[in-house]
Amino acid sequence: xxxxxxxxxxxxxxxxxxxxxxxDKHLLDSEYTLTEVRIMYEIYNSNExxxxxxxxxxxxxxxxxxxxxxxxxxxxxxxxxxxxKDKRHSYLKLSKTGxxxxxxxxxxxxxxxxxxxxxxxxxxxxxxxxxMISIEKILTGK
Amino acid sequence: xxxxxxxxxxxxxxxxxxxxxxxDKHLLDSEYTLTEVRIMYEIYNSNExxxxxxxxxxxxxxxxxxxxxxxxxxxxxxxxxxxxKDKRHSYLKLSKTGxxxxxxxxxxxxxxxxxxxxxxxxxxxxxxxxxMISIEKILTGK
DNA sequence: TGATAATAGTTGACAAAAGCAACTATTTAT
DNA sequence: ATAAATAGTTGCTTTTGTCAACTATTATCA
Numbered sequence: 001x002x003x004x005x006x007x008x009x010x011x012x013x014x015x016x017x018x019x020x021x022x023x024d025k026h027l028l029d030s031e032y033t034l035t036e037v038r039i040m041y042e043i044y045n046s047n048e049x050x051x052x053x054x055x056x057x058x059x060x061x062x063x064x065x066x067x068x069x070x071x072x073x074x075x076x077x078x079x080x081x082x083x084x085k086d087k088r089h090s091y092l093k094l095s096k097t098g099x100x101x102x103x104x105x106x107x108x109x110x111x112x113x114x115x116x117x118x119x120x121x122x123x124x125x126x127x128x129x130x131x132m133i134s135i136e137k138i139l140t141g142k
Numbered sequence: 143x144x145x146x147x148x149x150x151x152x153x154x155x156x157x158x159x160x161x162x163x164x165x166d167k168h169l170l171d172s173e174y175t176l177t178e179v180r181i182m183y184e185i186y187n188s189n190e191x192x193x194x195x196x197x198x199x200x201x202x203x204x205x206x207x208x209x210x211x212x213x214x215x216x217x218x219x220x221x222x223x224x225x226x227k228d229k230r231h232s233y234l235k236l237s238k239t240g241x242x243x244x245x246x247x248x249x250x251x252x253x254x255x256x257x258x259x260x261x262x263x264x265x266x267x268x269x270x271x272x273x274m275i276s277i278e279k280i281l282t283g284k
Numbered sequence: 285t286g287a288t289a290a291t292a293g294t295t296g297a298c299a300a301a302a303g304c305a306a307c308t309a310t311t312t313a314t
Numbered sequence: 315a316t317a318a319a320t321a322g323t324t325g326c327t328t329t330t331g332t333c334a335a336c337t338a339t340t341a342t343c344a
Contacts, residue, residue: 005267009255009270013162020158021201033300033301052320052321061304062321063303063325066324067302069322089320110152113151117151119283127276128277135273135274139262141262176330192292193292193293194292203331204293204294206330207293208294209294228339229292
């Protein structure tokens with residue numbers, strides 16, 4: 001068993017958990033929760049998506065998700081459209097307000113990432129990104 | 143502004159958030175909460191640590207931490223030793239049971255990581271680790 | 285020294301986040 | 315036509331987290 005390798009990976013995991021926490025911190029000061037933002041992100045980046053699909057991509061409990069979606073719906077940030085073909089499904093979309101709100105949050109998140117890389121030399125940022133791409137390739141077996 | 147770079151980094155962040163979530167999942171099936179495990183981890187990896195230090199490293203509210211520590215104490219997993227020099231401080235240590243329990247959880251976490259890398263060729267695992275080390279170096283400016 | 289401020293930790297009250305299980309409505313399968 | 319499966323909702327509970335008031339102890343400094 002490769003304990004040394006495992007420890008190195010877990011050490012990186014702890015480090016990167018912290019990085020992600022710092023990046024998400026600004027969202028805690030926003031008027032939406034991290035969960036709500038993640039949901040808005042998924043809806044924004046899809047033409048039409050159902051709650052069922054959200055539970056699989058975000059791995060949320062369907063009951064919990066249902067409540068959050070209801071809240072977003074009450075806030076007029078999303079719109080639910082019951083499918084004609086199968087009345088059990090609802091297709092979710094961001095409303096105009098939802099799109100505007102999400103884009104605000106999104107550019108705040110961009111600024112947050114920028115604030116980290118702007119202090120790093122250009123070549124190193126490129127290297128950083130290449131390392132990230134490599135990691136994803138290795139882990140997904142691509 | 144380098145939107146493309148930012149997007150690539152954020153794409154990796156979403157990917158790795160998922161990886162971390164999968165790795166932590168087994169802890170949710172254990173008899174301890176993620177919070178409790180994180181606290182045990184910090185205590186295990188220190189000679190003597192105070193609650194105050196835990197609040198700064200784990201960024202927990204001191205009231206919340208106090209309660210979780212009390213629970214761990216009731217479960218006989220940790221021991222509190224009031225400092226002689228300053229009776230406001232208590233030094234925290236894992237009890238024998240606590241050490242055993244933590245080591246069980248810890249090796250379960252190791253197995254979890256192993257289950258991911260055991261399907262990857264050895265050279266690729268090495269590459270993976272090197273990418274991780276490089277990322278940490280770049281981000282910490284080392 | 286003696287009053288005041290600061291610190292570590294506890295406790296009460298509360299609220300948000302998340303998960304589990306039972307339920308409804310609808311569609312699919314036998 | 316009945317049973318099984320599925321999408322989503324709702325009630326209930328646990329986990330996580332916050333805020334403020336409080337105790338006990340130590341540090342500060344006039």
